[in-house]
Amino acid sequence: MNDRTFVTSQSLLMTASSMVFPFYLLLIRNIGDSYSQFGLAYGLFALTGALAHPVIGRLSDKIGDRTLLLLYTWGMAGMMLVVPIIETVSALYALQIVMGVLGAVQKTTEKTALSRQSSGKQIGRKIGNYHLWTSVWGAAAVIATGYLIDFLTIGSLFYLASLLYVISAVILMKSASIESVKETKKPVQT
Amino acid sequence: MKKWIAAVILIYSFALFLSLHVYSKQQQNDTVRDASKLLPTKMKVVTATSSTKDLQQWVRKAGRMKETIAIAGMQHSQGGQTLYPNGTLLNMKGYNKILKFQPKTKKITVQSGATWADIQTKINPYGLSLKVMQSQNIFTVGGSLSVNVHGRDIRYGSLVDTVESFHLLKADGEIINVSRTENSEWFPYVIGGYGLFGVILDVTLQLADDELYQHRTVEMDYSEYTAYFKEKVKNDRSVRMHLARLSVAPKSFFKELYVTDYVLVDDQRKLNKYDELKKETIVALPKFMLGLSRYSDKGKNLLWDTQKKYFIKNDGKYESRNNVMRSDSEFMEYENPNRTEVLQEYFVPVDEFSAYVDDLRTLLKKEDLNLLNITIRFVEHDENAVLSYAKDDMFALVLLINQGRSKQEIQKTEKVVQKMIDVTLKHDGSYYLPYYSYPTKRQLHEAYPRIDEFFEKKRVLDPDERFKNLFYVRYGK
Numbered sequence: 001m002n003d004r005t006f007v008t009s010q011s012l013l014m015t016a017s018s019m020v021f022p023f024y025l026l027l028i029r030n031i032g033d034s035y036s037q038f039g040l041a042y043g044l045f046a047l048t049g050a051l052a053h054p055v056i057g058r059l060s061d062k063i064g065d066r067t068l069l070l071l072y073t074w075g076m077a078g079m080m081l082v083v084p085i086i087e088t089v090s091a092l093y094a095l096q097i098v099m100g101v102l103g104a105v106q107k108t109t110e111k112t113a114l115s116r117q118s119s120g121k122q123i124g125r126k127i128g129n130y131h132l133w134t135s136v137w138g139a140a141a142v143i144a145t146g147y148l149i150d151f152l153t154i155g156s157l158f159y160l161a162s163l164l165y166v167i168s169a170v171i172l173m174k175s176a177s178i179e180s181v182k183e184t185k186k187p188v189q190t
Numbered sequence: 191m192k193k194w195i196a197a198v199i200l201i202y203s204f205a206l207f208l209s210l211h212v213y214s215k216q217q218q219n220d221t222v223r224d225a226s227k228l229l230p231t232k233m234k235v236v237t238a239t240s241s242t243k244d245l246q247q248w249v250r251k252a253g254r255m256k257e258t259i260a261i262a263g264m265q266h267s268q269g270g271q272t273l274y275p276n277g278t279l280l281n282m283k284g285y286n287k288i289l290k291f292q293p294k295t296k297k298i299t300v301q302s303g304a305t306w307a308d309i310q311t312k313i314n315p316y317g318l319s320l321k322v323m324q325s326q327n328i329f330t331v332g333g334s335l336s337v338n339v340h341g342r343d344i345r346y347g348s349l350v351d352t353v354e355s356f357h358l359l360k361a362d363g364e365i366i367n368v369s370r371t372e373n374s375e376w377f378p379y380v381i382g383g384y385g386l387f388g389v390i391l392d393v394t395l396q397l398a399d400d401e402l403y404q405h406r407t408v409e410m411d412y413s414e415y416t417a418y419f420k421e422k423v424k425n426d427r428s429v430r431m432h433l434a435r436l437s438v439a440p441k442s443f444f445k446e447l448y449v450t451d452y453v454l455v456d457d458q459r460k461l462n463k464y465d466e467l468k469k470e471t472i473v474a475l476p477k478f479m480l481g482l483s484r485y486s487d488k489g490k491n492l493l494w495d496t497q498k499k500y501f502i503k504n505d506g507k508y509e510s511r512n513n514v515m516r517s518d519s520e521f522m523e524y525e526n527p528n529r530t531e532v533l534q535e536y537f538v539p540v541d542e543f544s545a546y547v548d549d550l551r552t553l554l555k556k557e558d559l560n561l562l563n564i565t566i567r568f569v570e571h572d573e574n575a576v577l578s579y580a581k582d583d584m585f586a587l588v589l590l591i592n593q594g595r596s597k598q599e600i601q602k603t604e605k606v607v608q609k610m611i612d613v614t615l616k617h618d619g620s621y622y623l624p625y626y627s628y629p630t631k632r633q634l635h636e637a638y639p640r641i642d643e644f645f646e647k648k649r650v651l652d653p654d655e656r657f658k659n660l661f662y663v664r665y666g667k
Contacts, residue, residue, distance in 0.1 A: 023525075074198060081209035085216060149525050151481035153473065155213055159206075166202060173195050 005175040006113060007130055009168040011137040013073065013106070016164035018138035019145045020080065023154050027083065031092050041089075041096050048100030049107075056101075056108045065113040066172065072105040073169040080162030084155040238281040240301075242365075245280070245389060249656070250363035252278055258658040261385040263303065263333030267624040268532055270660025271336070271384045277658060280389060282332055288312055289392055296397040297354065302332025302390045309395075310512055314467055319400040319511045321346040325433070325567075327516040332390040337624045338382035338577070340569045340586065342431040342452070342514060344423070350381045350574045352396045359389040361656035379647055382575035384623065386648045386657050386666075400511050402461040403430060403452035407505040409498065412436060412447045416543045419449075419568070419585075428454040431514055434566035435501075436547070436587070439494035440487045444551035447566075448498055452514055465510045476521040483562055484592050490562075522590075529594050531562070534607060535622035537569065537584040542617040549613045557606045563590040576644050579620045579637075586622075604628045611637075627664045634665055641665070 028041050060068055079099060086092055114127055149157065239245060252259050261280045262272035272279070285303035292298070293316040300309060306327035309320060323334065324341045335356070339349050346352060355369035358380060368376045380387045406429075410418060415434065423429045431452035437443060455461075479496060482489030524531050538546045554561065565588045569580040579586075593603045607628040611621055620637040621629060634641055645666040649655070655662075 026525075074202070077202060078205055081205050085209055085212045087216070146526075150484060151478050153477065153523070154525055156474075159210070162206070166199070169198070170195060173191060173198075 003117060003126075005171060006117070007133050009069075009073070009171045010110065010130070011134050012164050012168035012171070013076070014134040014138040015141040016076070016080075016161040016168070018141040019164075020083075020158055020161045022142070022145075023149075023157060024083065027154075028092060028096075031086070031089060037089055041092055044093055045096040045100040045103070048097045049104040052101045052104040053108065056104050057112075060108055060112045065109045065116065068105050068109045069113065070169060070172055072102050072109065073165050073172065075102045075105075077162045077165035077169060080158045080165060084158045237278060238284045240284050240287070242285075242359075242391060245285070245359055245391070246363055246365065248278070248280070249359055249361065249389065252656060253361070253363065253654070256654070259389075259656055260659045261332070261336075261389055261657070263330030263336075264305075264328060266329060266333070267337060267384075267661075269623070269625055269627045270664070271624060273660050274658045274663070282330060282389075285391075286330075290394075293318060296399075297394055298397060299392055299394045300331055301392050302335070302356075303330050305330050306334070307516065310467060310516060313397060314400065314465065314512050317400045317461075317465070318397045320515060321352040321396055321398045322349045323515055325515070325517045325565075326519040328519055331393050331395070335381050335390055335393060336383055336385050337622075338575045340567065340580075342433050342567055344432050344568045344570070345430055346398065347570055348572045348574065348578075348580065350378075351572065353381060354394040354396060356380070356393040357391040358387070359391055361388060361652040361654065365391065376651070378574060378576045379644065379651070382577045383648075384577075384661055385659060386662055387651055388657065398511075400461065400465060401430065402455045402458055402464055403509055403511060403514060404455050405504050405507045405509065406451040406453050407448060407501045408451075409446070409448040409502065412445055412547050413544045415447055415449070415566075416540055419540065423449075423451055423568075424583075426453075430454055430511070432568055435497070436564040436566060437494050438561045438564055439491045441491050442494065444547050444554070446494075446498075448501060450501060450504075452509070452511075455508065460508070461510060464508050465512065468513045468516065473518075473521045476518070480521065480562065484560065528596070529592060532591050532593060532603070533625050534589040534591060534610070534628075535625065536587045536589070536610065536614040536619055537579050537581075537621065538587070538614060538617050538619035539582045539584055540568075542619070543585055546613070546617040546619065549617070550610065553609055553613055554606075557609070559603070559606045560592040561589060562592055564588065576640050576647075577623065577638055579622055581620060582618070584619070608633065623661070627661065631665060 029038055031037075056068070075098070079095065079102065082095060086095060110130075114130060115123060117126070145157070152160070237244075237248060239248075249259065251257075258274050258277040259280055260272055260274040260277050261282060263282050265272045282303040285301045286305070286308060287301045288298065288304060288308065289301065290297075290299040291312060293313075296318060298309060298313060306320060306323045306329060309331070310327060313319065322339070322341060322343050323329075324339050329339070334349060335353065355367055355372070357365055358368050358373075358376060359365050366373050366376070368374070368380060370377060376387065380390065408418070419432075423432050429451045432449065434447055434449040437446040439446075479489075479493045483493040522531070567586045567588070569584050569586050571583050572578060572580045591603065593599050608630060611629050611633050614621060615633065615636050621633075623638075629637075638644070645662075648662070648666065
């Protein structure tokens with residue numbers, strides 16, 4: 001996968017997710033009216049993530065990082081449209097489950113994509129570089145949102161994040177240089 | 191690939207449209223949170239119900255378990271009136287049925303968790319309107335009674351005057367009917383009682399006719415205001431409602447002022463053209479402008495100019511009484527995690543206004559206070575509630591203040607607020623009690639000479655202190 005496109009799109013993702021994260025937490029706390037509901041909502045997220053990881057790992061070998069990454073990006077763009085309108089705890093639980101799966105997709109693909117691109121050489125440097133830029137964007141987003149929120153409604157913040165996900169997805173789709181990195185070779189037998 | 195991109199974007203656009211559609215629908219019936227955000231308090235249980243029996247059982251149970259109860263509506267009181275550590279919070283919002291509506295005798299009986307908006311929706315088709323309420327309609331009836339609100343109306347007195355009777359759930363679990371003739375000793379304490387005497391269950395309110403008004407907006411210097419008000423507003427019976435705004439913009443700080451009078455239109459037959467209940471449509475722009483004004487002097491000047499232009503442009507506009515009583519509020523919601531917006535309200539006799547504004551200006555020029563807005567309303571002399579703020583015909587100045595939530599920031603605001611209250615008291619004024627507990631006990635006694643009597647009566651009527659909140663702890667002990 002093309003390095004720059006990958007880092008750009010991932011940075012955009014990071015920007016979007018850092019932007020909404022504090023307010024997403026706030027939302028969960030406001031909808032669930034007790035700490036046990038808050039705990040359950042968060043637990044569901046972590047648990048579905050955990051269960052999804054092995055499946056997603058295998059999928060990534062089969063259908064490629066790019067497809068998964070696109071699934072994640074479009075999925076998040078869609079979820080950001082759902083967040084502002086949910087009102088009930090059960091809807092929140094459902095949302096957390098989907099977010100758990102999507103989160104697992106992101107975690108896996110960012111690692112597999114990074115490692116596949118670099119064919120083993122200078123992978124440390126690449127990872128360093130990757131984390132630098134995505135984190136810088138994440139940080140900038142958090143700081144900017146702190147100011148922005150005085151001017152925007154919380155709802156519009158989620159829509160803005162959704163838009164960022166869309167842009168990121170389109171970048172990924174347009175970039176011709178990204179091949180579908182399928183495993184052509186069989187995995188090394190051990 | 192291009193086809194694919196087009197396809198997903200198409201699907202996405204559809205989803206976006208759908209989401210925005212639902213979202214805008216939801217925003218029309220908005221919910222509100224705790225208002226000052228300065229008193230995060232852990233409550234033991236939060237309970238809500240729509241059944242009177244449940245409420246009665248909970249109060250009795252709290253009695254057996256020796257627990258305390260705080261009562262909450264929309265929680266826009268900012269001084270902990272709805273909070274008590276480890277207490278039970280009775281969330282009354284779901285207790286909101288309209289029990290009885292008699293259009294002929296112009297009366298309505300509602301459960302205390304009903305909001306003004308609920309009532310307006312019910313009575314507007316009958317050409318009826320509320321007599322007294324706040325300028326916004328998001329508040330519950332029970333909460334409004336407990337703080338004895340007032341609003342833009344200048345003809346019907348305080349809210350207490352429009353209440354026929356109510357049922358009260360006492361600390362011992364008994365339910366009594368309270369009116370001016372039945373159990374009347376409770377009446378002046380529960381209204382303006384800050385939730386300390388029992389749970390207001392249902393309330394019977396007097397209604398007025400919905401009327402068509404024409405806006406009359408006039409700009410003037412603050413020094414001309416008292417004379418204008420006496421001559422053009424108070425003495426002209428056709429003026430039914432009134433609101434003024436005093437500048438907090440640096441270039442005209444506490445000098446410029448404009449008023450909007452709501453004047454009864456001669457031909458009331460036109461009312462049916464204007465009597466559809468309005469909804470808050472433009473949120474983003476006023477929110478953005480208010481946002482700018484939080485940060486800079488330039489922003490404050492810009493907001494003042496724009497707002498003034500907007501009001502003056504509306505001069506001559508027709509509006510129904512019900513619509514005047516459902517003014518916008520959503521744009522003021524503020525989500526900054528470190529800062530918050532608090533209110534102060536000062537009452538000052540009409541004749542003292544100019545001198546008072548001069549003193550306040552001198553004080554605030556020296557102090558560092560992020561003041562965003564001041565609106566002025568009128569309250570007629572009315573001492574029907576024990577904790578009455580209208581000891582005379584008064585102007586009520588509502589100040590919107592942006593401040594941090596840290597301890598230092600709270601102390602900083604406290605210092606300025608106490609000085610402002612001293613200035614207010616010097617002019618025979620008073621201040622409103624639902625806001626953050628900045629005032630000292632001495633200031634409270636000066637503003638409310640009957641405060642000791644109020645707290646003593648509380649201990650007589652609720653000897654086990656079943657109903658308790660932070661306001662009571664701060665001032666009543």
